[in-house]
Amino acid sequence: xxxxxxxxxxxxxxxxxxxxxxxxxxxxxxxxxxxxxxxxxxxxxxxxxxxxxxxxxxxxxxxxxxxxxxxxxxxxxxxxxxxxxxxxxxxxxxxxxxxxxxxxxxxxxxxxxxxxxxxxxxxxxxxxxxxxxxxxxxxxxxxxxxxxxxxxxxxxxxxxxxxxxxxxxxxxxxxxxxxxxxxxxxxxxxxxxxxxxxxxxxxxxxxxxxxxxxxxxxxxxxxxxxxxxxxxxxxxxxxxxxxxxxxxxxxxxxxxxxxxxxxxxxxxxxxxxxxxxxxxxxxxxxxxxxxxxxxxxxxxxxxxxxxxxxxxxxxxxxxxxxxxxxxxxxxxxxxxxxxxxxxxxxxx
Numbered sequence: 001x002x003x004x005x006x007x008x009x010x011x012x013x014x015x016x017x018x019x020x021x022x023x024x025x026x027x028x029x030x031x032x033x034x035x036x037x038x039x040x041x042x043x044x045x046x047x048x049x050x051x052x053x054x055x056x057x058x059x060x061x062x063x064x065x066x067x068x069x070x071x072x073x074x075x076x077x078x079x080x081x082x083x084x085x086x087x088x089x090x091x092x093x094x095x096x097x098x099x100x101x102x103x104x105x106x107x108x109x110x111x112x113x114x115x116x117x118x119x120x121x122x123x124x125x126x127x128x129x130x131x132x133x134x135x136x137x138x139x140x141x142x143x144x145x146x147x148x149x150x151x152x153x154x155x156x157x158x159x160x161x162x163x164x165x166x167x168x169x170x171x172x173x174x175x176x177x178x179x180x181x182x183x184x185x186x187x188x189x190x191x192x193x194x195x196x197x198x199x200x201x202x203x204x205x206x207x208x209x210x211x212x213x214x215x216x217x218x219x220x221x222x223x224x225x226x227x228x229x230x231x232x233x234x235x236x237x238x239x240x241x242x243x244x245x246x247x248x249x250x251x252x253x254x255x256x257x258x259x260x261x262x263x264x265x266x267x268x269x270x271x272x273x274x275x276x277x278x279x280x281x282x283x284x285x286x287x288x289x290x291x292x293x294x295x296x297x298x299x300x301x302x303x304x305x306x307x308x309x310x311x312x313x314x315x316x317x318x319x320x321x322x323x324x325x326x327x328x329x330x331x332x333x334x335x336x337x338x339x340x341x342x343x344x345x346x347x348x
Contacts, residue, residue, distance in 0.1 A: 015282020068207025227265020
């Protein structure tokens with residue numbers, strides 16, 4: 001969700017980055033609207049569940065795209081080599097808004113959930129993954145920021161093929177071994193390594209590769225075929241792994257191979273949109289791209305408020321109305337916050 005985002009040092013604005021970031025923002029919102037339905041055993045196999053299952057295969061590329069965009073921008077920027085300056089700028093920029101939002105969500109979840117306030121509980125959650133389900137992303141992003149100056153030195157010294165090999169090495173224990181273990185259970189399991197490098201670093205490096213390398217028509221066709229295969233794998237795989245008695249949504253996991261395939265295809269597809277169309281769409285996407293971090297922070301509160309207003313007979317209609325209310329409400333809220341200087345400073 002890198003906010004420096006739409007411009008590389010010394011280069012013209014790149015509208016496709018705005019399009020991807022704005023799209024990823026609303027994909028995450030939609031993901032959180034469908035989560036209660038896709039995980040419901042009572043809906044498994046029904047039309048509404050299938051709709052949410054298909055949508056899930058698409059919208060789960062949102063978070064990977066955020067990591068990929070940050071990877072392309074930061075690993076393309078020579079200023080990322082300056083460790084002290086980089087840490088000071090990136091980590092300090094996240095710190096105050098994160099602390100304010102984490103406190104707000106702790107109070108919000110305590111009031112809504114009816115649990116007593118506790119400083120010790122707040123500190124425990126702060127030292128874990130935050131006080132609400134979406135804040136884990138900021139912890140992962142901060143961790144990748146710590147690695148970025150060193151990753152920058154790696155990418156500067158490697159060829160694209162070598163970087164693809166590095167991505168494959170990173171994904172081996174968290175993605176490929178897990179996929180093998182799923183297919184081979186209970187007969188054979190691989191437990192050689194746990195995690196060599198945090199799996200989201202794979203997205204970070206992949207974004208740099210996809211953004212910095214020029215892809216010809218033939219290569220793009222293979223990437224798009226991979227994306228289509230990822231969509232099918234996500235939809236069919238979740239169905240085959242689950243049942244009304246045991247909802248095992250394996251292919252919703254953040255490191256599942258289908259997400260790498262679909263997010264790579266989306267990145268390249270938008271990158272190679274016709275220039276005129278890309279510029280027009282980029283102008284529409286730019287304001288949302290600028291507000292993406294704020295929308296990410298605030299949307300679960302808006303989602304909860306909208307949930308109290310939404311109650312339809314159809315889960316599919318419920319998702320649609322819920323998404324529209326949340327997307328519009330979160331965007332308007334951040335637009336207002338941006339125009340209040342002191343609030344903008346501490347929240348965004």
